[in-house]
Each structure stands twice: as structure tokens, then as C-alpha cells.
Amino acid sequence: MKLRKLIGSLIIVALLALGSYWYEENGQIPPSSPSDSEIVQLVFPSDRYPETAKHIQDAIANGESAICTIDREQAENNRRLSLKGVPTKKGYDRDEWPMAMCKEGGEGADIEYISPSDNRGAGSWVGNQLEGYADGVRVEFLFQ
Known part of the structure; x- marks a missing residue:
């Protein structure tokens, strides 16, 4: 029975290591629960x-923050506040x-007109990278 438990534990450790390796090789952050003081770094x-x-x-x-504190519940309200008074422009996203x-988004956010494919692709990419993280996690955006 002890051998069976040991083998099971080794399999779990191997799977966790393989998962972390896969995430790193594919440019993704492995999901975790960092402490409030920890900042997850995301290379954009x-x-x-x-x-x-x-x-x-x-x-x-x-002057805008490089840190994003995930707050999905406020996203719709933040978007409404940040885009208020910024007109749409044909062929561009805001x-x-x-x-x-x-959490840092909303009123006073910096708005730029960019192509929809770039904006939506980037939004999808960021969403996929951060889907395993809970609200309250702080993410620092870095660039290649």
C-alpha cells in the first residue's frame, strides 16, 4: 500500500512539473494564488x-500604472467610465x-484608437494568460 501511495505522489509531482514546463515553453504564466504582496509578471x-x-x-x-489588479466584476463599469466622451471612429477600436x-481602470484611463485586430487579439491573449488568476491578483506588464 505504501508503494502505491509513493507512486501516486511521484506521478502527481511529475504532472505538476510537466504542466509548469508546458506553460513556460508556451509563453504562459502557470496559474497560482500569489500572496497580496506578490506581483505576477506578464511578458506582453x-x-x-x-x-x-x-x-x-x-x-x-x-504616468499610468504598469500594474493591473484583476477586478473582473468592475470591468463593464470601468469600460463605461473610461470610454465616456470618447467618440467611436470608423475602422478603429478604442x-x-x-x-x-x-481595478486601476475606469475614469481617467488613457485611450488610443488602434486597429480592431490588434486590440482584440491582445485582449484575448491577456484574458487567456490571466484566466487562472483570481480577482485581486496584481499583474505587472513587461514587454519583449
């Missing part, structure tokens, strides 16, 4: 989403930094 693929990367970097250079899903 500037080559894949250059307009969004430039907008975020410009916004940070102009990109916001900090993002609507960030």
Missing part, C-alpha cells in the same frame, strides 16, 4: 500586438489602459 508579446504594446508603453511612460478588467 509586442511583436504580435505592436499597436497595443505601444499604447500601453506610452500610457505607462505618461483601446484603454489600464484595461477595464483592472
